[in-house]
Amino acid sequence: MPVLRMSTLFLRTLREDPADAEVPSHRLMARGGYVRRAAPGIYSWLPLGKLVLDNVAAVIREEMGRIGAQEMLLPTLLPSEYYEATGRWTEYGDALFRLKDRKGADYALTPTHEELFTWLVKGEYSSYKDFPVVLYQIQEKFRDEARPRAGVLRGREFHMKDSYSFDIDDEGLQRSYDLHREAYVRIFERLGLSFVVVSAQSGAMGGSASEEFLAETPTGEDTFVRSTGSDYAANVEAVHTPAPPAGSVEGLPEAQVHRTPETPTIETLVDFFNAAGLGRTFTAADTLKNVLVKTREPGSADWEVMGVGVPGDREVDMKRLEAALHPAEVQLLDEADFEAHPFLVKGYVGPNALLANKLRYVVDPRVVEGTAWITGADKPDHHVMNLVCGRDFTPDGTVEAADVREGDPSPDGQGTLYTARGIEIGHIFQLGRKYTDAFELDALGADGKPKRVTMGSYGIGVSRVVAAVVEQCHDEKGVVWPREVAPADVHVVGTGKGEQIDVALRIAEELEQRGVRVLVDDRKGVSPGVKFTDAELLGVPTCLIVGKGLSEGRLELRDRASGEQEEIGLEEAVDRVASAVAAG
RNA sequence: CGGGGAGUAGCGCAGCUUGGUUAGCGCGCAUGCUUUGGGAGCAUGAGGCCGCGGGUUCGAAUCCCGCCUCCCCGACCA
Numbered sequence: 058m059p060v061l062r063m064s065t066l067f068l069r070t071l072r073e074d075p076a077d078a079e080v081p082s083h084r085l086m087a088r089g090g091y092v093r094r095a096a097p098g099i100y101s102w103l104p105l106g107k108l109v110l111d112n113v114a115a116v117i118r119e120e121m122g123r124i125g126a127q128e129m130l131l132p133t134l135l136p137s138e139y140y141e142a143t144g145r146w147t148e149y150g151d152a153l154f155r156l157k158d159r160k161g162a163d164y165a166l167t168p169t170h171e172e173l174f175t176w177l178v179k180g181e182y183s184s185y186k187d188f189p190v191v192l193y194q195i196q197e198k199f200r201d202e203a204r205p206r207a208g209v210l211r212g213r214e215f216h217m218k219d220s221y222s223f224d225i226d227d228e229g230l231q232r233s234y235d236l237h238r239e240a241y242v243r244i245f246e247r248l249g250l251s252f253v254v255v256s257a258q259s260g261a262m263g264g265s266a267s268e269e270f271l272a273e274t275p276t277g278e279d280t281f282v283r284s285t286g287s288d289y290a291a292n293v294e295a296v297h298t299p300a301p302p303a304g305s306v307e308g309l310p311e312a313q314v315h316r317t318p319e320t321p322t323i324e325t326l327v328d329f330f331n332a333a334g335l336g337r338t339f340t341a342a343d344t345l346k347n348v349l350v351k352t353r354e355p356g357s358a359d360w361e362v363m364g365v366g367v368p369g370d371r372e373v374d375m376k377r378l379e380a381a382l383h384p385a386e387v388q389l390l391d392e393a394d395f396e397a398h399p400f401l402v403k404g405y406v407g408p409n410a411l412l413a414n415k416l417r418y419v420v421d422p423r424v425v426e427g428t429a430w431i432t433g434a435d436k437p438d439h440h441v442m443n444l445v446c447g448r449d450f451t452p453d454g455t456v457e458a459a460d461v462r463e464g465d466p467s468p469d470g471q472g473t474l475y476t477a478r479g480i481e482i483g484h485i486f487q488l489g490r491k492y493t494d495a496f497e498l499d500a501l502g503a504d505g506k507p508k509r510v511t512m513g514s515y516g517i518g519v520s521r522v523v524a525a526v527v528e529q530c531h532d533e534k535g536v537v538w539p540r541e542v543a544p545a546d547v548h549v550v551g552t553g554k555g556e557q558i559d560v561a562l563r564i565a566e567e568l569e570q571r572g573v574r575v576l577v578d579d580r581k582g583v584s585p586g587v588k589f590t591d592a593e594l595l596g597v598p599t600c601l602i603v604g605k606g607l608s609e610g611r612l613e614l615r616d617r618a619s620g621e622q623e624e625i626g627l628e629e630a631v632d633r634v635a636s637a638v639a640a641g
Numbered sequence: 642c643g644g645g646g647a648g649u650a651g652c653g654c655a656g657c658u659u660g661g662u663u664a665g666c667g668c669g670c671a672u673g674c675u676u677u678g679g680g681a682g683c684a685u686g687a688g689g690c691c692g693c694g695g696g697u698u699c700g701a702a703u704c705c706c707g708c709c710u711c712c713c714c715g716a717c718c719a
Contacts, residue, residue: 072668072680073653077712097711152718203642203717211719269719279719481719516719554677586679605678613678 060565061545061576063591067104070591080276082527083208085536089594091523098205098213105595106523108544110216113248113522114195116541117218120244124236126191126220131173133197137163139172143495154199154213166199171492171514174221178510179498185225185508188500189233193220195519207276209520210480210528216519223493223510225500230487230511237485237515241270245482248522249539251529253290253479255281267486270517271479272525279479282461286472293476294380296461297422297468304427306448317440323369326440330431335442344369345420345430345444347406348458350378351394352385362390362398364411366420366432366452371459378458400435407433407441408450419456420446480525481518488512536596537618545576546638548597552585552604560627561603567631573638593617599637601630 068090077094078084086092091106102110118128137155140146146153146165154166167173174192182190198217205213222233238254245252252272269292271279283290315333320326323341330339346369351360367373379387395403400410411418424430426447434441444450465474490509492498499507523542530537540546547568551561558579565577576597578588585604592600602613612630614637615622625633 069651069669071652076647076653079713150718200719202719204713204715206713484719552678582677584677584679584681586677586681588680589678590680602678 058569058574060562060569061104062562063576063578064580066576070594078208080207080210080528081531082210082276082524085527085531085594085596086208086524089536089596092209094208098202098211100209100212100214100520105544109523109538109542110520112542112544113519113526114216114218116247117195117244117517117519120240120247121191121193121218121220123243124191124240126193129192129194130196131167131170131177131194133167133199135165135167135173137165139176140165143172143492145172152200152202154201168198168200169217169219169514169516170194171221171488171512172496175492175496175498175512178223179496182223183499183501185500185502188510189222189224189229191220191222191233191236193218193515208524210276210524211278212520215521218517218519220515222513222515223498224512225502225508225510227511230489230513234485234487234513237513238268241483241485241515241517244517245270245272245522247541248526249530249541250482250522250526252482253281253283253288255290255292256295267484269481270483270485272482272522272529273477273479274525274528275478276528277478277480279481280476281479282474282476284467284469284472284474286467287469289467289469289471290477291468293374293461294377296377296457296465296474298457298459299466299468299470300422300425300455301428303425303447306427306445309427309429309445309448310443312441312444312449314434314439314441316438318438320438320440326369326431330442339431341370342368343431345408345424345432346371347408347411347418347433348373349390349394349401349406350387351390352382352387354385360388361417362394363417363419364406364408365456365458366408366418366424367459368421368423369431371421371462373458374460377460378456381457402433402435402437405433405435405437405439407435407444408452410435412450412453417453418450419454419458420452421459422455422457423459424452424455480521480528482522482525483515483517485515486513488514531596534590535594538596538598540598540638540641543574543596543598545574545597547573547575547599547601547634548592548595549575549577549601549603550588550592551577551579552588552602553607555607557603557607560607564601564603564630564634568634571631571635573635599634601634 070090071088074084075087078087090103091109092100092102095101137146153168156164158164195218197214199214202211202213205211224230224233250272252270255269255271271281281290281292282296317326317329320329323344323346326344327339327341345366348365349362350365351362353360365373395401400414408418424446429443429445431440431442432444461474463475467474490511492512493510498510500510502508526542527536530539549561549565551558558581561577562579565575568575596617598617600615600617606612610627611624612627613622614625614633
């Protein structure tokens, strides 16, 4: 790479934040001249930005190469047929950029490439001996986001690495998936990111069928939970509630029905029982709240009503419930549904009306045998106390529907949970045969019979990764690039009106000969303050200053991350910088 | 789609309430002189469809009507 000279570099740093920039990565990438907005959610990458983007891509290429993946480049403009073949032309909805050619035929700007990759493999490969194969590309993707935001973090055009694995059996798919998972860990570690891997789905679908890589930052769009006592991390939807040990029902007090007028809420109910002189105090966690929903399996026209029991101190988290019941649709009951099921007394629904009427009743995992509850007595203004699970009612199973809270015990038994935010930078997914079925991609097996190929898809948001790195690696002065991502290894700054700039250029050339990537500030007539401030904003890891000490043969070596600075001799400068670069 | 805010020079903004010089300030840019270790000083200068369309008026950046766009929060989406 030639020496980058600030005197001619296409770069103008901004003294002020652009009015629309809110998050640190957006502000700093704009001020540092890395990107410029062209349209909502669409950005130009200026020279320094392009270098950074390429550095991220280079790391990805190396690690993809290590797992045997082969890079290709596919069209970004595709006729609708490809997406119609899999139903995504309609499924994708408004997020798909659509356009017509001069003949009126429908086209899309590609959002992902499952279809074309599958089609290509079908055209070239036909024997089990050809598999497995992993193909990928790094290119622009298009999604007409309802609300692009935060600069390149969520754009309508963005750079993505997408790879696809093709295997002839499930074991092969699992291997391809595991290889990607390992490659992703290496990639994000090399990029200097602090990240977690979370299961993207609930247990029902199988824990490893899909995982997200989240870069932890306060500005992230995705909420996840982690543990204070271990490295456990998961999407809220995937958190399993640890069940307390089941107890004996022997000797527990009899269930008693109480008239409880004017107790429409859990709070009023608890107050009522605490005022009833029963010799103990109750909390909302002693009550069992029964929420009624209806579910519909895909392809079915009929809704099934079911009851969901959760401790009264918790709300039903519809996202968690939906994930638990996936792929069924879930809705709350409306008035008409209550009218159709008169045995459901709104506000006073208890387990037994549900069970007696053969409706499915599932409960929170905390509701185990031997636990006693205050819950609805299935008639207006009445609740039942000491209704014991396993004695007075037996649920049809458990469900992860209750909300997850800070302080809840971690599912792995170590520590408690707290919520964190992250940016989704990678997603690995065992697709299975959705696309190979659509295109009838078969391989002839050893037994001479065709076998349907199974797929995985694996994405990394390359441009988003750049922003995620900035989110994690910056201070109040600017970016602090990890070396592998930085647009240069060293920023040589010449200050003064003497020979400093000439010397800076000479040192820059020598460093370049040694394989060091160099940005040199050779601007004339720019004051030292401006140059230092720009260097800090741009965030190159090592800074070498050729300034006022030059006449005595002294230069200054600064480390952007630590802020440490050291005087060094002119003669040793090249060696010192080279070794600083080599040390990372 | 719901809520909030904003469109004035490359960037950041004031002016609008109460219509009236030639539309202004800072940064940046150009030229000259001075300055050179933490966003320099002086002087001169270039740069504007005041988002678009219509209306009111002798006169509109400013008032009225309509439209468009953008930003932020949420919903949706991955």
